[in-house]
Amino acid sequence: MDRTLRHSIARLAPVGRVLYDTSSRSLWDRETASLPWYLRTRRRAYRAFAERSITPLSPRSDEDPGSFHLDPLLAEAGRLGFQSEQLPPPWGTMPLRGLGHPLFHTVLKAEEFTAACGGIGLSLLAHDLGTAPLFLSGDLRATRRFLVPMYRDLRAGRPRLAAFAITEPSAGSDAEDTTGARTAGPGTIATRTVGGYVINGQKVFISGGAKADLVTVFAAIDPGDGSSPRIDRHWSCFVVEAGRDGFRRGRSEKKLGQRASDATELFFDDVFVPIDNRVGAEFSGWALNRNVLNYSRVPVGAIALGIARGALDAALDHARVARLGNRPLLHYQEAQLALADMWMDVAAMRAMVWQAARHMPPNQGIASATKAFCGDNAFDVATRAMEFMADSGTMSVNRTEKAMRDARLNQIYEGTNQINRLAVIEAFAGTDFAAG
Amino acid sequence: MGPSSGSVPSASDLDEFIKVVQTFSHDSHDTLFGGRSGHDGGPDGDLAAVPQLFERARSMGLVACPASGPDDGDFGVWGASSTTLGPSFSLRTLATVAESCAGLAAMVHAQGIGRIAVGEASTTAGSVDGSVAAAFVPQVGTVLDDRNMDDMITVSPRRSVSTTDNHHEQDVGADQSPSGDVDKGGFLRGRSPFVWASDRPDHLAVLCRRDREPMVVAVAADADGVSMTLVTGRVGLRALHQYEIVFDDVSLDTGSVLAIGDEAMSLAARISALDWLGVAAIGLGTARAALREATSYASTRIQGGVAIIEHAGVRMLLAQASHDIATLSALIGAVPDRPLTAIDDDVLVKHALSARLGLADHAFRATSNCIQVLGGYGYMDDYGISKRLRDVSALRARHGSREQLFLALTSTSGSFPGALTTDDPGSGAR
Numbered sequence: 039m040d041r042t043l044r045h046s047i048a049r050l051a052p053v054g055r056v057l058y059d060t061s062s063r064s065l066w067d068r069e070t071a072s073l074p075w076y077l078r079t080r081r082r083a084y085r086a087f088a089e090r091s092i093t094p095l096s097p098r099s100d101e102d103p104g105s106f107h108l109d110p111l112l113a114e115a116g117r118l119g120f121q122s123e124q125l126p127p128p129w130g131t132m133p134l135r136g137l138g139h140p141l142f143h144t145v146l147k148a149e150e151f152t153a154a155c156g157g158i159g160l161s162l163l164a165h166d167l168g169t170a171p172l173f174l175s176g177d178l179r180a181t182r183r184f185l186v187p188m189y190r191d192l193r194a195g196r197p198r199l200a201a202f203a204i205t206e207p208s209a210g211s212d213a214e215d216t217t218g219a220r221t222a223g224p225g226t227i228a229t230r231t232v233g234g235y236v237i238n239g240q241k242v243f244i245s246g247g248a249k250a251d252l253v254t255v256f257a258a259i260d261p262g263d264g265s266s267p268r269i270d271r272h273w274s275c276f277v278v279e280a281g282r283d284g285f286r287r288g289r290s291e292k293k294l295g296q297r298a299s300d301a302t303e304l305f306f307d308d309v310f311v312p313i314d315n316r317v318g319a320e321f322s323g324w325a326l327n328r329n330v331l332n333y334s335r336v337p338v339g340a341i342a343l344g345i346a347r348g349a350l351d352a353a354l355d356h357a358r359v360a361r362l363g364n365r366p367l368l369h370y371q372e373a374q375l376a377l378a379d380m381w382m383d384v385a386a387m388r389a390m391v392w393q394a395a396r397h398m399p400p401n402q403g404i405a406s407a408t409k410a411f412c413g414d415n416a417f418d419v420a421t422r423a424m425e426f427m428a429d430s431g432t433m434s435v436n437r438t439e440k441a442m443r444d445a446r447l448n449q450i451y452e453g454t455n456q457i458n459r460l461a462v463i464e465a466f467a468g469t470d471f472a473a474g
Numbered sequence: 475m476g477p478s479s480g481s482v483p484s485a486s487d488l489d490e491f492i493k494v495v496q497t498f499s500h501d502s503h504d505t506l507f508g509g510r511s512g513h514d515g516g517p518d519g520d521l522a523a524v525p526q527l528f529e530r531a532r533s534m535g536l537v538a539c540p541a542s543g544p545d546d547g548d549f550g551v552w553g554a555s556s557t558t559l560g561p562s563f564s565l566r567t568l569a570t571v572a573e574s575c576a577g578l579a580a581m582v583h584a585q586g587i588g589r590i591a592v593g594e595a596s597t598t599a600g601s602v603d604g605s606v607a608a609a610f611v612p613q614v615g616t617v618l619d620d621r622n623m624d625d626m627i628t629v630s631p632r633r634s635v636s637t638t639d640n641h642h643e644q645d646v647g648a649d650q651s652p653s654g655d656v657d658k659g660g661f662l663r664g665r666s667p668f669v670w671a672s673d674r675p676d677h678l679a680v681l682c683r684r685d686r687e688p689m690v691v692a693v694a695a696d697a698d699g700v701s702m703t704l705v706t707g708r709v710g711l712r713a714l715h716q717y718e719i720v721f722d723d724v725s726l727d728t729g730s731v732l733a734i735g736d737e738a739m740s741l742a743a744r745i746s747a748l749d750w751l752g753v754a755a756i757g758l759g760t761a762r763a764a765l766r767e768a769t770s771y772a773s774t775r776i777q778g779g780v781a782i783i784e785h786a787g788v789r790m791l792l793a794q795a796s797h798d799i800a801t802l803s804a805l806i807g808a809v810p811d812r813p814l815t816a817i818d819d820d821v822l823v824k825h826a827l828s829a830r831l832g833l834a835d836h837a838f839r840a841t842s843n844c845i846q847v848l849g850g851y852g853y854m855d856d857y858g859i860s861k862r863l864r865d866v867s868a869l870r871a872r873h874g875s876r877e878q879l880f881l882a883l884t885s886t887s888g889s890f891p892g893a894l895t896t897d898d899p900g901s902g903a904r
Contacts, residue, residue: 101707205850208776221779243850292517292855294863301854363624372877417842424709424867425834428875429611429668432709432868439709442867446860449846450853456787456846 069388073146076133080143084150087118088159096155099298100440106298108161108249109197115162116192120147124166124173125181130189141333141395145340149388152344153351156444157298159344163337164245164299168200170330171254171275175318183314184252184277201250203241203304204327209269213256214331214453216464219269219324224258226306227267228274234312235259237276240288240305243451247302248290253278255306256323273323277315284309295443332400335409335452336391342409342416342448343387349416349441350380353423356430376426380419387412403465406458413448413455420445483549488563491549495570498534502527503574507858517855517864518712519575528581528672536567537582537672538589540606552586552748554593560811561748565755569806572759573766576865577713579759583752584608584670584714591679591745592692592732604676607695609666609719610745611681611873627664627682629689633723634663660684662693662724667705668873669717674702678719679732681742688738691730699724710864740819746873747822750830751809753869757837758802760869761844764862765795768844771851782847791843798836798843805832827883834870841866 039060047058063071070081091114099106115121119131123143126132136143144166151159172185191198204213206225213219226239237257247253255278258267278285288303318326354377357368367373394400394408424431424438431438449455465471483491505527506519531537538553548554551564564586572579588606609627662682669678675695682689693700705716733741769792772783782788809825810817841863845852852859874882 215778218778222777294853294855294860301850361625372881373875376875376877421838421867422876425871426875426877428871428878429873431871433705434707434709439867443709443864446842446845446863447853450850454846454849456791460787 074135076135077142077146080133081146081150083118084120084147087115087120088150088154091115092151092154092158095158095298096440097434099155099158100295101434103157103297103300106158108158108199108298111158112162112165112192112197112199113195116197117195119193121162121165121192121198122189123147124169125185125189129186131193139396139398141336141398141400142392144337145391145395148337148340149344149347149391152341152444153348154344155298156341156345156348156441156447157296159341160245160296160299163341164201165199166337167202167330167334168246168250168252168254170202170333171317171326172277174329174333175275175322175326177318179314180277180317188252198252199246199250200252200254201244201246202330203244203247203253203255205241205243207240207242213269213327215457215460216270217460222269224267224269224273226255226257227260228257228276229260230262231310234310234315235276237278237284237306237309237311240303242303243291243301244304245299245301245451247304248287248300251280253280253285253304254317255304256327257306258323259320270324272321273327274320275317275323275326276311277317278306278309278311279315282309282311294446295440296447328402329399331452332402332405335405335458336394336400338448338452339387339394339405339408339412340391342412342445343384343391345441345445345448346380346384346387346412346416346419349420349423349438349445350377350384352437352441353377353380353426356427356436360427360430373426376422380422380426383415383419387415401465403462403471406453406461406465409448409452410455410458410462413445413458416445416448417442482558483555492566492570494534495536495567498531498536499570499572499574501574502571502578506575506578517861518577519858519861521713524575524578524581524713525673527578531571531578531582536571538586540589540592540604540677550586551582551752552590556586556590556814557593558813560813560817561751561809562807562811565751565806565809568752568755569759569762572756573763575713576756576760576862576869577711579756580670580711580714580753580869581672583749583756585672587745587749587752588671588675588677588679590748591690591741592677605671605673606677606679607669607671607675607717608745608749609669609678609680610742610749611666611668623683623686626688627662627666627680627721629660629662629682629684629691629726631660633661659725659727659730662691662699662721662726665718665720667718669702669719671715671717673715674704675717680721681738681745687735688742689731689735690733690738690741691726692732693721693724693726693730697724708868710861710866710868743819743823744814747819747826748814749873750826751806753872754802754806754826754829754833754837757833757866757869758799758806760862760866761795761799761802761837761840764841764844764859765792765799767857767859768792768795768847768852771857772847775848788847791847795840795843798840802829802832802836802840805829805836824883827879830872830874831876831879831883833866834876838863838866838870 047055070078091111122130123132124130126134126137132140133143148163151162169185172181188198208225209222228235228237255276256273257276258272259274260267261272284307286305288305290300290302293301357373357377358366360367362370390408390411394404397404420441424442427436427438430436434440505523535547536550538547538550551567556564568579568583571582584607587608591608592606678693678695680691680693682691699722701720702717705718772788773781775782806829845859845863848857848859851857
């Protein structure tokens with residue numbers, strides 16, 4: 039703080055001095071301090087883990103995803119309780135005080151992990167998405183059968199992973215949009231058989247699909263009356279464990295960004311699953327899918343927020359080190375204006391994510407708006423951070439080009455941002471949402 | 475294969491030549507990417523084929539050469555004809571080549587800029603020939619202005635002496651200077667980290683200063699004290715060679731000096747301007763190709779029971795991309811199409827800055843929107859459109875941040891961009 043200002047503050051009356059914020063605490067510390075204690079401790083733990091264990095792996099995992107092994111990280115995150123947070127104790131590690139706002143710790147985790155690395159962060163976070171249908175279905179039997187033992191293994195440091203599979207080669211947005219779901223033909227079909235179902239079809243772009251021990255697969259149950267199955271009427275959810283006959287993993291895509299996280303093809307050739315592997319009732323899949331998306335889109339907004347924050351951090355580091363003439367770039371007014379703009383966007387994203395995480399149960403319109411707003415702004419911030427560094431920004435070692443590539447995915451997955459905008463209107467068109 | 479040298483080509487001659495360039499671009503895309511979506515190569519295509527494609531471009535006359543001769547590439551990008559014809563022909567050529575691969579276009583561009591750097595100088599550097607690269611940008615990759623004069627590569631009359639932890643200068647005396655002419659010879663010292671080249675350059679044109687006086691000098695790339703490191707780990711334009719070049723007491727003589735004082739500043743301004751214009755044109759071609767690919771995909775991809783091009787959301791993305799491309803095209807087209815020698819430096823720089831800023835906004839957004847049309851497939855390397863985004867992002871970071879470019883735009887002769895088209899009778903003329 040400027041010395042003259044400090045002297046001036048000292049002349050204020052005691053109450054005036056107390057009301058003047060003279061603390062030199064970081065912004066991160068200030069925001070953490072504004073949280074309830076059980077979230078404060080989690081946020082600090084997430085950040086410590088990310089800085090210690092994710093950041094060092096980030097460059098290599100992007101440059102050569104094939105050489106990146108998730109298991110050691112998964113084991114460490116599992117032991118720390120970060121991979122079993124969707125159920126409260128004694129089954130999981132969700133903070134008990136957070137039962138009223140079960141998304142809040144997840145968005146804090148998402149920001150911290152992806153600020154360190156978008157790809158590794160997604161690898162760990164996609165597990166929560168894979169398990170979401172189990173508990174959101176309200177099917178206690180499926181939760182007990184599949185989720186509780188998985189969480190037990192994770193807390194013991196045994197790496198386990200779940201993946202969520204809805205996207206098909208011919209149904210990307212259709213699987214996430216009411217209009218599309220009415221008209222698109224599902225490509226993955228479950229046919230009733232003695233004792234269970236036989237699943238045939240293919241899924242694509244499945245995050246974590248290459249390594250998952252358990253996949254929550256959405257397939258249409260053949261109505262059996264000769265009519266064509268529909269996503270919105272006939273979808274149901276099934277657990278397919280790795281190792282089931284006929285279940286096969288295809289290629290993992292080569293992607294622009296978030297490269298540490300695989301996006302893998304899954305094939306189902308006459309895969310038999312017992313009735314106990316069905317999650318929830320038959321034909322409840324469309325509602326279950328939509329609700330999973332309502333839960334996941336706010337954390338996906340937080341992933342975008344984390345990537346944007348990482349880009350801003352990199353730009354700030356550059357501005358402190360790079361010199362223009364005899365002064366650091368940070369001393370120039372135009373650089374300060376650009377950085378302040380980026381910071382304001384990141385702060386607005388965080389405000390929206392934290393506000394959205396307070397809604398319970400999550401709302402389609404709010405979740406979709408958060409996802410789209412943060413996705414678009416993260417790409418914008420990352421791009422500006424890269425451009426801010428000029429030629430240096432094109433170099434991988436300076437981190438912003440990776441952030442730009444990583445952030446671009448947030449405008450596409452979990453429903454394109456166009457689909458998410460339509461979801462906002464679908465949710466709120468009949469309300470007074472403009473006044474909200 | 476270009477229009478015949480020695481005569482002024484007609485517009486139809488030039489159009490014919492552009493058709494040949496289009497064929498080359500199409501063939502190059504086939505060679506690099508198998509001519510189809512879903513190619514099996516790396517994310518940047520078959521980079522091993524790039525030298526062969528560049529040689530083909532050279533044999534077609536697309537590549538400028540500093541020396542005169544039968545293969546001099548007069549009508550190549552920034553070849554000798556650009557001095558008399560004006561910049562638009564080179565820009566059209568670059569945009570067309572970029573439709574296949576922005577990195578390949580950047581190689582052609584880099585060689586042309588090198589040629590301009592040595593070819594427009596009043597003093598020739600004698601034997602400068604072959605591959606030439608221009609090292610004109612100070613260390614942090616910013617626009618050259620009066621604030622970063624200290625960052626420039628320096629020419630000193632004295633050789634520095636290395637110690638374990640630093641350098642200091644040792645007065646070796648004028649008689650030990652290569653030329654004995656302390657006004658023009660000396661030792662070149664400094665670093666240029668972002669030098670583009672079509673291949674490992676044979677010669678370098680370097681913007682530097684002696685005390686506060688700017689100079690442009692030519693040095694052989696294999697001269698003692700020159701070290702060049704190929705820079706990898708870049709976001710895009712991977713066909714192109716980018717070097718970090720360090721000059722460690724590189725000996726200069728009077729024949730090394732291409733320009734000095736105001737003449738050097740003028741050359742620096744023109745090199746920057748043509749570089750920005752070139753990358754804007756490469757961005758334009760890249761975005762045009764992305765739009766073509768996205769439109770093709772949208773016409774065949776079924777979603778919601780119909781081709782996605784029928785969905786308003788998709789049409790909006792395509793329309794925005796088309797509008798962005800038209801806007802950038804207009805910004806590039808606004809540069810006066812007169813002989814380069816007849817365009818005032820400030821006018822050229824202002825147009826170039828606008829085009830370069832337009833690239834950052836319009837080519838980037840258009841390409842990104844085209845990715846969005848393809849959804850998940852657009853994000854995957856196989857479809858090639860994500861490579862175009864990486865390439866455009868590298869172009870938009872070229873030599874100057876947005877903020878620095880804006881400041882430069884307002885500092886040319888103290889006038890503002892509002893005067894861009896009204897004070898220049900040649901503006902917009904095609």
